[in-house]
Amino acid sequence: MTKKRRSQHSYGKLDKDGFIHRSWMKSQGLPDDVFDGRPVIGICNTWSELTPCNAHLRDLAEHVKKGVWEAGGLPLEFPAMSLGETQMRPTAMLFRNLLAMEVEESIRGNPIDGVVLLGGCDKTTPGQLMGAASVDLPTIIVSSGPMLNGKHCGANIGSGTDVWKFADAVKAGDMTMDDFLSVEAGMSRSPGTCMTMGSASTFACIVEAMGLSLPLNATIPAVDARRGTMSHLTGRTIVDMVKQDRRLSTILTRNHFENAVKVHTAIGGSTNAVIHLQAIAGRLGIELSLDDFDRWSRDIPMLADIQPSGQYLMEDFHYAGGMPALMNKIKDHLHTDAITVTGDVKAAHFDGVPCYDDEVLKSIDKPAKETSGTWVLKGNLAPDGAIIKPNAASDELLIHTGPAVVFEDIEDYKSRIDDANLEVNENSILVLKGCGPKGYPGMPEVGNMALPQKLLKKGVRDMVRISDARMSGTAYGTVILHVSPESEAGGPLALVKSGDIIEFNGPERTLNLEVSQEELSKRRIKWQENIPVSPYTRGYAKLYIDHVQQAHEGADLDFLVGGSGSEVKRESH
Numbered sequence: 001m002t003k004k005r006r007s008q009h010s011y012g013k014l015d016k017d018g019f020i021h022r023s024w025m026k027s028q029g030l031p032d033d034v035f036d037g038r039p040v041i042g043i044c045n046t047w048s049e050l051t052p053c054n055a056h057l058r059d060l061a062e063h064v065k066k067g068v069w070e071a072g073g074l075p076l077e078f079p080a081m082s083l084g085e086t087q088m089r090p091t092a093m094l095f096r097n098l099l100a101m102e103v104e105e106s107i108r109g110n111p112i113d114g115v116v117l118l119g120g121c122d123k124t125t126p127g128q129l130m131g132a133a134s135v136d137l138p139t140i141i142v143s144s145g146p147m148l149n150g151k152h153c154g155a156n157i158g159s160g161t162d163v164w165k166f167a168d169a170v171k172a173g174d175m176t177m178d179d180f181l182s183v184e185a186g187m188s189r190s191p192g193t194c195m196t197m198g199s200a201s202t203f204a205c206i207v208e209a210m211g212l213s214l215p216l217n218a219t220i221p222a223v224d225a226r227r228g229t230m231s232h233l234t235g236r237t238i239v240d241m242v243k244q245d246r247r248l249s250t251i252l253t254r255n256h257f258e259n260a261v262k263v264h265t266a267i268g269g270s271t272n273a274v275i276h277l278q279a280i281a282g283r284l285g286i287e288l289s290l291d292d293f294d295r296w297s298r299d300i301p302m303l304a305d306i307q308p309s310g311q312y313l314m315e316d317f318h319y320a321g322g323m324p325a326l327m328n329k330i331k332d333h334l335h336t337d338a339i340t341v342t343g344d345v346k347a348a349h350f351d352g353v354p355c356y357d358d359e360v361l362k363s364i365d366k367p368a369k370e371t372s373g374t375w376v377l378k379g380n381l382a383p384d385g386a387i388i389k390p391n392a393a394s395d396e397l398l399i400h401t402g403p404a405v406v407f408e409d410i411e412d413y414k415s416r417i418d419d420a421n422l423e424v425n426e427n428s429i430l431v432l433k434g435c436g437p438k439g440y441p442g443m444p445e446v447g448n449m450a451l452p453q454k455l456l457k458k459g460v461r462d463m464v465r466i467s468d469a470r471m472s473g474t475a476y477g478t479v480i481l482h483v484s485p486e487s488e489a490g491g492p493l494a495l496v497k498s499g500d501i502i503e504f505n506g507p508e509r510t511l512n513l514e515v516s517q518e519e520l521s522k523r524r525i526k527w528q529e530n531i532p533v534s535p536y537t538r539g540y541a542k543l544y545i546d547h548v549q550q551a552h553e554g555a556d557l558d559f560l561v562g563g564s565g566s567e568v569k570r571e572s573h
């Protein structure tokens with residue numbers, strides 16, 4: 001006996017409940033026969049004018065709908081909270097779990113059989129996928145796609161990456177403010193996500209690598225007609241997925257996560273992928289530790305020569321062959337039999353796909369960078385771990401011992417970093433506290449703190465920096481992030497004082513504070529006497545602070561880990 005579609009629990013009943021579910025939907029001009037048991041497809045859209053990277057998603061939704069109708073389904077678009085990375089304060093990451101909660105309940109609460117997630121800007125896709133994973137319906141993703149390459153005065157300009165460079169140049173006196181401001185419009189020339197290998201592009205690549213989208217989803221430029229075509233085909237695919245009952249839990253395995261980590265290494269991806277992948281694995285009950293990232297990335301170099309760790313941009317990546325060409329180059333390291341949304345194994349999407357530009361997508365033998373991926377550091381400064389992106393760091397700083405210059409919070413940093421009397425030199429290690437999940441709250445992208453002006457003027461362009469914050473995927477530098485436990489939770493980071501010696505050894509994966517245990521115990525007693533009182537006493541921020549996990553666990557809310565399936569037992573009337 002075939003299983004009754006879940007939408008039929010609402011639309012298939014010839015009683016008062018069925019009347020209510022159908023009648024109000026007919027107010028939109030829907031005919032009787034669309035409630036005949038065909039797959040009902042929710043299109044979960046994070047379109048918003050306050051999320052410019054997702055500003056074209058309503059157009060893409062129309063393409064998806066055409067494909068759904070054509071394949072015999074009923075498409076129904078619904079909104080989900082949109083998280084504009086460049087607009088939301090204190091940080092969009094604070095709201096990733098709120099989006100996940102909204103998406104989960106919207107999917108479960110509505111009479112839909114499958115869902116297409118439309119997202120792109122950094123936190124939208126991970127938040128949507130976390131929520132969808134906890135419901136476990138057939139699910140497929142359409143990403144925003146990267147914006148067109150930035151252009152200014154004949155040169156390519158990379159989202160974010162060049163902003164950090166130019167901001168340093170202004171501080172160093174090498175660029176005027178007028179020149180700085182004149183780049184704005186040239187950098188962001190179309191809708192779509194940052195066209196560097198920032199967090200959005202990284203996650204779009206990961207989604208494609210895991211087989212959760214159609215091929216080339218990650219790289220087709222946002223405004224390229226072929227993104228409309230791919231969206232149309234996605235509409236057809238989701239209807240088939242419902243018919244085959246191809247749910248997230250029947251696709252995703254630990255092998256998919258291993259493929260994701262290896263691809264993340266080959267693209268030189270954002271550190272943010274670590275925290276998102278762990279949160280998604282947690283929703284699915286798949287084990288994924290911080291150490292897995294380090295272990296799985298060891299044999300793979302960086303092939304995609306894309307900013308911030310390389311030279312080119314996402315449009316170039318697409319014209320070079322996109323993710324299929326990249327995955328073909330590392331196929332010997334991948335689980336080629338991993339199932340995808342189409343029902344094919346992943347290898348069917350990339351095997352034999354040529355690369356059209358070996359400068360943009362280099363090879364394992366001649367990579368863009370030998371070292372890539374995620375280094376997971378442990379030591380008395382980060383008992384539960386900290387991470388660094390070695391391909392974005394300076395080689396000469398990957399083993400470094402120096403005195404700490406400590407900032408107690410972001411306000412302290414901002415008020416003193418450019419003070420001419422600040423005791424700091426190029427061997428110092430900048431330490432920033434109070435920027436973890438609970439501390440900020442929301443773990444903002446401030447870990448790549450700008451260097452002191454007086455050192456920039458001397459020509460210094462990188463220093464070791466340590467914090468419990470994250471950093472933008474578009475950023476670079478020898479930046480140690482996600483120190484766990486965070487200072488607000490009483491991690492050893494809270495005990496560091498200016499002048500303490502910190503020893504960092506990347507190849508050995510160690511991060512230690514050279515202060516005696518006796519002295520640290522004294523400092524801890526003092527810290528406990530002055531535990532900061534959170535000003536967040538109500539609303540979502542309080543819920544978040546009370547329940548957010550630490551960075552090494554994925555920073556989900558503890559009560560959202562796992563899933564509840566799609567069943568709803570009770571009627572609404």
Ligand code: FES
Nearest residue numbers: 053121193194200
């Ligand atoms: Fe939206 Fe970069 S700010 S993707």
